[in-house]
Amino acid sequence: MKICIVTTRHISYNPRVLKEADVFAAHGIDVSVVTVNNNAQQARFDEAMMKERKWRLVTVNFRREIKSEKLRWLFLSLQEKIFSVFSKFTYRYGVAERASLKGFSALARLAKNEEADFYIAHHAEALGIAYAAAKNKGVRFGFDAEDFHTGMSESGSPSDKDSLLSFLEGKYLPHAAYITAASKGIGEAYEKKYGLAKTTTILNVFPKEATTVTSADFPVKFYWYSQVIGPNRSLETLLEAASQIDAPYELHLRGSYCNDAYKEFLQTLIKQKNLQKKVFIHPPIVAERIITDASKYDVGLALETDVSYNRDVCVTNKIFSYLMAGLAIVGTDTYGQKDIFSHFKKAVLLCGKNNADELAQAMLYFIQHPEELTVAKRFAKEAAEERFNWEVESEKLLTLLEEKAGVLQQGPLVLK
Structure with missing residues (x-):
């Protein structure tokens, strides 16, 4: 079985994706992670972490600090701004997807190139990419919500970004084979907002690690x-x-x-x-x-x-x-x-x-x-x-994947 995880962050700053990819690979699943590479320092962390990984990292490279990538960064930035302007008038025709994420089209192409049996989107901005790639391959996709993405505004009222992400979530989440959430409250929020079936809580825990618990220090x-x-x-x-x-x-x-x-x-x-x-x-x-x-x-x-x-x-x-x-x-x-x-x-x-x-x-x-x-x-x-610990939580994730693997042969997705 092959799984493609689509995310919008560097893996070195995305431990939830790291743990997911590692546990799938440890169970004999062929895993690829498709994401952006837009920060030179974080990219160095990524490279160090990938030396011991048993899965592949595939990236869209547009680091402003790298001379050979600066022109692409400029082009993608301009493209994002143009679609952001268009999004003031309509979210349709792929406008919302491209306004929400710099490098959306390039990331979507990479995801479609992955020969996967199942796709998993991390972050709402990746939903359209996972959906399109899954539809292209005639398979299904899942979604992991580390946050309640449309509830992150600190102004007390929905932001333009919230409205954009609400459109994307409402458009794609009803078609997901499963939805996991990082807390009970986040899952409940998604269920209530979109009328979804019960989500599965996968806590943001860590793998077991041997540390010595010492007596309280002074100071x-x-x-x-x-x-x-x-x-x-x-x-x-x-x-x-x-x-x-x-x-x-x-x-x-x-x-x-x-x-x-x-x-x-x-x-x-x-x-x-x-x-x-x-x-x-x-x-x-x-x-x-x-x-x-x-x-x-x-x-x-x-x-x-x-x-x-x-x-x-x-x-x-x-x-x-x-x-x-x-x-x-x-x-x-x-x-x-x-x-x-x-x-x-x-x-x-x-x-x-x-x-x-x-x-x-x-x-x-x-x-x-x-x-x-x-x-x-x-x-x-x-x-x-x-x-x-992740040993306990990952079993929930593997069981969920096994249960949903049966829907992989139901044919291509059709978005109405």
Whole structure:
């Protein structure tokens, strides 16, 4: 059997695709991943990760930083802008697809060239590509929702992008053989919005990894990470909470600044709060080093807010990286996080969203109670080893694929 995964991100920043491709390949499935190559640094990470992979990576290359690809980047950028203008008047005739993704047509050609028995789209922008390639081969496709893509606007009202993606999801999702979601809340949101049959939750967990759960360190080391260090990620609330704690501790943040303005803002805020000797900022790392790196700390911070509907219902992979690394967790009470935290309550202290006082109290509790912190760390690792790991979740995915493999011979898709 051959499977083609279509995504719109670099694989080094897309651990969900990596895990999916790896598990399929480990079970003897011929796997290809079709995606974009639009960032030189991320491409270097991709190359390093592919050295030990048993599947193929096929990319559309348009890195602005690479001289030989700059002209193509310019052409695709212009093309995207033109279709974005057209999308103000109509979404039909392939306009929405091309307005949603730079390099759509080139990516679609690569996907159609793959001789696959099944296609899987990751991200709503890839739906049209997976659908068209599947139709071309007379097979079916699935969709994986890592987020509720049309609920990501932080303005309080739907954006133009939300409207575009709503059109694409409404057009293609009813034809999917299955839909998986990264949290119960995300799946429920898709079911409700599009009247879909029940989705399958595949959590953003990690493969089992041997790490030693150590006793609470002194000073206690708190850890937060994300691909992006920027606004609406509770960092301002975190620094306010940290400034209230009159005790030894370290606060470690990992990620890339969204822009220079926010970098300056955050560094100024750290100085204003007199936290220069307590806050340490680290650059991003590839997905395969996340667990090992996290195991150096004591408490993982999962500080989601309800700044968007998606943020309220999602369950990010940082939670499961903390568990696998053997970290206790301080987390906020969003819908998605409360649901998942209920399965390992002894590893978590809960605090209110955007509530610096409650966050400070939770952090201080772990600082002042090192024995309870050590117990919480052990409960976290136990939860990861017994239930919240990729070995368990991947079996759900393989079973789902096996069940849907029977529809592969039903003939070509017809979009009405």
